[in-house]
Structures are given as C-alpha cells and as structure tokens.
Amino acid sequence: MVTLKEIAAAVGVSSATVSRVLNYDTTLSISTRKRQAIIETAEALNYSTPRSRNRANQQQGLTKVALVHFLAPERELVDPYYVAMRLGIERRCAALKIETVKVYHTDARPAANLLQDASGTIVIGRHDEEETEWLRHHSRQIVFADHVPPDDDIDSVSADLWSAMEKLLAALSQRGYRRIAYIGWGDRRAQAFVHWMTAAGWFDDRLFRSGDNTEEGGYRLTRELLADRRPFDAIVTFNDSMAIGAYRAIHERGLAIPADIGVASFNDISVAQFLNPPLTTVHLPAEEIGEAAIELLLERVGGRDLAKQITLASKLVWRASTRQPVEK
The missing domain is CATH 1.10.260 (434 Repressor (Amino-terminal Domain))
Known part of the structure; x- marks a missing residue:
C-alpha cells in the first residue's frame, strides 16, 4: 500500500x-x-485515502440488497412516486455493482430466505409493528425508506411531510384560500393538515375525507365533497394521482380550476406539469430517498452502530391550479 x-x-x-x-x-x-x-x-x-479504502470495504460487504415494497406490483406501477424511489435505489446499486432482489406486497409474507440471503434490506413504505419486527428478525441490516418506524435503533430516510404540509397551507392562505378540503390517507401530512387548519380556526371535519390514494379514489372523494354542497375554495390531495381524479370530478361539475376551486397536491410526478391547468404540488425527493437508503446500508455494513434517521427537504412547485398570492 x-x-x-x-x-x-x-x-x-x-x-x-x-x-x-x-x-x-x-x-x-x-x-x-x-x-x-x-x-x-x-x-x-x-x-487511496483511508476514506476511499473504507468505502471500498463497505461496497465489498454489500453485495445483494432485498427491496421489500408495501405495494403490490400493479399498485406500484400506477404511483410514479414509488417507481421513482425504487429506480433511485436500483440505479445506485447498479453503479456500485450491487445485486437487487424485489419483494412486493402480497397476502402472505415473503420467504425468509430472500432476506437472509441478502447483505441488507431496504423496506419501502409503511409496515405495521408486527411486520417491521419480522423484517428486522430476518434481515442482516435494514433501512426504511419513506417511513420512520418508532424504534430508535432502526435506520430510516424520509421527507418531512409535516413541515411540507404546513408550508403549503401557509402559502395557500397567502393566496386567499380559507375553506380548504383534504382527501387522502391519515399519515403525517393529514395530521399536519388538521393541526394547522385547527390552529387557524378554519378546520371543518366535513371537508376532510379519507380513502384510496389513487386517481379513482381522488375522483370519488371529490365527487362526495361536491355533492355535500359544503362550500370550499381549495382542495389538497394526498398525492398527484388523487389530484388527477379531483380534476375530473371538478370539471364534470362544470367548475373551473383555479377560478372556482384551487387544487394542490404532493409528489410532483412528471405528468403534473402537463395537466390542464398545470398542477401546483409539493416536490418530494423520491429518488434521493432511495439513494440515501443505500448510503445508510453501506454505513451499517461498514460498522456503524448508532442509528440514523435522515429527513430530506421538500419544495413547493407553484403552477396554474392555484391562484396568485394576494397583493397587500
């Protein structure tokens, strides 16, 4: 040497x-x-520097990664956000010559040997406490992507959904929106919505609907809101797929976006900019989450003991589905 x-x-x-x-x-x-x-x-x-030599040793220790997805294959394909996250993982692994094995959600648990044969496991999305413990038991090293388990000794990387929702609502209020509806799952962004709107004195539980986070789910829930005749001037959707469904329901009623109802969402998938009108959305760093998950696995294989929980920033992308800020 x-x-x-x-x-x-x-x-x-x-x-x-x-x-x-x-x-x-x-x-x-x-x-x-x-x-x-x-x-x-x-x-x-x-x-080569000691850091470079250590990096090489880490890569030698991480030869195969199991990707455990909370979605079934057909569900993942209709959600570009999770496709981008998986591609981020796979591209990083390809660059490092690390083999990947995909394990999608089914009614039964995956074969334990798929995890045991891998050097490490990346778990994409939310899994309940029992599933998390089972995955930990059968994995050599484990990192969660897009979900933060309650255990302090598990590595994870995710976007700050609470902060992202607060920033979005504050910006919508600057554009004059007050009666804001929400459709989607009850995760951190939904919790932040309720908290922020309640503090502002604007929360109306009749404008808060939970359901399937798909285009069809967005269409159905928006139709329910419109049929209820409870007035609202903006709607925030869990993801861009739901926003596409919301567009369809709003247009069917002969309403205009954003003149009658503003629409804002999360993820910033590629089609968001091509909707009519282009969709205002929160860009969540899906590919970067996947890449960071691989880096955490490399560190674990390299001997790191202290758990890391990495939070990546989001970015508001303003387009024509919401009106301009109110001039003071």
Whole structure:
C-alpha cells in the first residue's frame, strides 16, 4: 500500500503537505504546479485515502440488497412516486455493482430466505409493528425508506411531510384560500393538515375525507365533497394521482380550476406539469430517498452502530391550479 511518505519523497515535499493537498485543503499555500505534481504522483502510484479504502470495504460487504415494497406490483406501477424511489435505489446499486432482489406486497409474507440471503434490506413504505419486527428478525441490516418506524435503533430516510404540509397551507392562505378540503390517507401530512387548519380556526371535519390514494379514489372523494354542497375554495390531495381524479370530478361539475376551486397536491410526478391547468404540488425527493437508503446500508455494513434517521427537504412547485398570492 502506497504511503503519504512515499508520495512526498517522489515530489520533494513534506508528508503533511501531501495530506493537505489530497484532502483538498484550500487554505494551503502551494503552487499550482506543485499541487498538480502531488495529485498526479498519487494517481500514478494508485494511492487511496483511508476514506476511499473504507468505502471500498463497505461496497465489498454489500453485495445483494432485498427491496421489500408495501405495494403490490400493479399498485406500484400506477404511483410514479414509488417507481421513482425504487429506480433511485436500483440505479445506485447498479453503479456500485450491487445485486437487487424485489419483494412486493402480497397476502402472505415473503420467504425468509430472500432476506437472509441478502447483505441488507431496504423496506419501502409503511409496515405495521408486527411486520417491521419480522423484517428486522430476518434481515442482516435494514433501512426504511419513506417511513420512520418508532424504534430508535432502526435506520430510516424520509421527507418531512409535516413541515411540507404546513408550508403549503401557509402559502395557500397567502393566496386567499380559507375553506380548504383534504382527501387522502391519515399519515403525517393529514395530521399536519388538521393541526394547522385547527390552529387557524378554519378546520371543518366535513371537508376532510379519507380513502384510496389513487386517481379513482381522488375522483370519488371529490365527487362526495361536491355533492355535500359544503362550500370550499381549495382542495389538497394526498398525492398527484388523487389530484388527477379531483380534476375530473371538478370539471364534470362544470367548475373551473383555479377560478372556482384551487387544487394542490404532493409528489410532483412528471405528468403534473402537463395537466390542464398545470398542477401546483409539493416536490418530494423520491429518488434521493432511495439513494440515501443505500448510503445508510453501506454505513451499517461498514460498522456503524448508532442509528440514523435522515429527513430530506421538500419544495413547493407553484403552477396554474392555484391562484396568485394576494397583493397587500
């Protein structure tokens, strides 16, 4: 293994200088020519930093990853958000030459050997306490993507849905919306909706509907809201697929978006920008969640003991399905 001392001797500088150059110390005062000579000598001698060597060891320890999905294959295909998350995982694994095995949701639990034969497991989406414990028992290392289990010793990576909903509602209020409906599952974004709207004094439980998070679910729940004749000027949907269904129900009633009802959603799937009108939505970093999950597995295989729970930021993407902010 090549040492810093050998590189220093070849170039005619100190080992400390070599170390600072290879660690990209911008405060080091050294000529461009000398810096280049150090880098080129290190490359010629195939030198790798301790961090690089540790990274290589991690990759050698992670050879196969089992992807356990909370959705069935046909359900995943109609939700581009989860497709993007899986592709983020698979692309990162392909770049690192790590084999992946997909395990989709069925009525029965997967064969335990699928997890036991893998170096690590990434669990996509929400699983209940019993399922989580079973997955942990049969996995060598485990990371949850898009879900944070209550256990303090489990790695996870997700978006901050509570903060995202609060930012969305605050921005909608700046655009003059007050009577805001919600359709979708009762996860963190739904809880944040109830909390924020209640604090603002605007929450109406008749404008809060739970149901299937699909296009058809969005269509059905929006039709129920419109049939109830409880007035609302905006609707927030659990995801963009539900928003597409909401569009259909609103247009069927002869109403205009956003003149009569504004629509905002979550995920920012590719078709959101092509709807009529283009959909205002919260961009959730699906691919980045998948990539970060692989990084956590690599760290675990490398010997990290302390659990990490990573939260990635979201971004509001304003389009024509909501009106402009009210000028003061």
